[in-house]
Amino acid sequence: MMLSDMELSGKESTIFIEPLAQEWAKKYLQNLVVNTETQENDHGLALSEILSVPGRKKTADQVLTSLRSISVKAWNKTEDLLAIPIVQHHIDFNLINPWEISHDCFNIYKKALYFYTQSGHNRPLSFVTKFTKPNYHLSEEDLQLETELIAPHELVRVISADIGAVRKKYTEIDPRAIGFVSMQFHYTGQMLLEPLNIVERSLVGSYFKVIDDHLYMPLQRAYLAAAQYDYDSPIISVLQNLLPASTNIANNIAKKIIELFPNHETMSGKLTDQVVRISSIRDVEMFQVYLWVCVLEGNVNIIKEELFPLCVMLYPTLKVKWDMIRQMLYLLRFEIQDRLVYEHFQMLMPYFQILSSMFSADILD
Incomplete structure (x- = not known):
């Protein structure tokens, strides 16, 4: 896996990426099962449909359509919140370029959404459909399979270097600038999830959490x-x-x-x-x-x-x-x-x- 300009060995990447990713994947799947039951009872939506490739693409397209306008709204919220601190802490206004930050934000979320749609290709239909069976209980084997196949930890492999580059760019001159960037990304993610139904929100939200975590941490x-x-x-x-x-x-x-x-x-x-x-x-x-x-x-x-x-x-x-x-x-x-x-x-x-x-x-x- 490529991290910035350095390639980590398989052993090293396994140590530092896999355990954390697996923890995310377990929470993701557990939340998914709980939310699915609620959503199906209320609206009759089938999890297998949402998890399918067309279902994932439909969700991603819906989110992507609003990404540009929401990015602007998120920046306005960030700016309103931090207008006073930026003066109090003598931060150079020239370091905070809203258009550049919004551009980076758009590219990262677009890549995450693309990966979300591609994840559906790796999931066997038999694995998807059994989630919708009455009184189905998730087994340890299913949990492991989900983790290996399409859980959001795979996004770490794809996007961590990109987010790391964004983080490095904004912290090199003044590390405090990452506060504006991370909040812009955070509010963008929150606003993008709001229109989704509860199942989609749980699914897409677990991918967005990878972005959030790699910016805040x-x-x-x-x-x-x-x-x-x-x-x-x-x-x-x-x-x-x-x-x-x-x-x-x-x-x-x-x-x-x-x-x-x-x-x-x-x-x-x-x-x-x-x-x-x-x-x-x-x-x-x-x-x-x-x-x-x-x-x-x-x-x-x-x-x-x-x-x-x-x-x-x-x-x-x-x-x-x-x-x-x-x-x-x-x-x-x-x-x-x-x-x-x-x-x-x-x-x-x-x-x-x-x-x-x-x-x-x-x-x-």
Whole structure:
């Protein structure tokens, strides 16, 4: 697989892409089954029809038709939200080119939608149709087959280098620019999904999540840094343990944050609202990936230059309390500790302690 200008070996790409992709695929399929039952009961839509090649093309064409106009609306929303922070943080307006960002956004989503339509070619009809049988329960074999055939993790192979190039372009001069880019992509994806029925939204949304994750998180940078290590390196062993568990860790922490701050409302709503909960889980995953990059690169540059400035710029605007971030980091430490042997845990601690200290109450109140 080609990542930027570097080709990773099969072993390395398997370590760093497959586990995370399989986690996405499992969630994708589980959500698909639940949503399908609701949709068929309400509207009589057959999952086999939606999953078919013509069905996928119909959905993709519907989304693609509105992509240009929605990209403009998404930029307006991003600009309204960040107009004040861009002045407060002395960000050069010339670095934020809405037309260039919208162009990049259009190309990435267009490629993802094309891949979504092509995925249907790889699925046996017998596999598709059995989802629609009464009282059908998904087996482990089906889950594995779905993961191998058409799950969105295949999109990672196709599009991660493209998104990585976009991310690199906007972070090279001022890393804070990625805040505007990622929010533009995020709002575009949200608006594109709104008109779809619940099954299509679950299907297409899982592909769009690949885009979201690779923009919000420095995954491409982690892939490239990991490629510099031997397969049996202790650092690789650490990430082999943590990467597949990252979403589970994020879910656990998001639940506890809701319990600790039951009455808090962000700009998007209560912590229990689905859209906020999804964002919360993604943010916990994001902090984990930044930590991995620190360990892989042997320094905390990416936290100092990118993560911390972005959080300071965005979280107050989004009404995310610093106490919530501190609690999240506190919980993250124990989630990681529970999954690693002592020696491996100690490898992360210097970087984790610096990360925690930067978000301490002494600095951010």
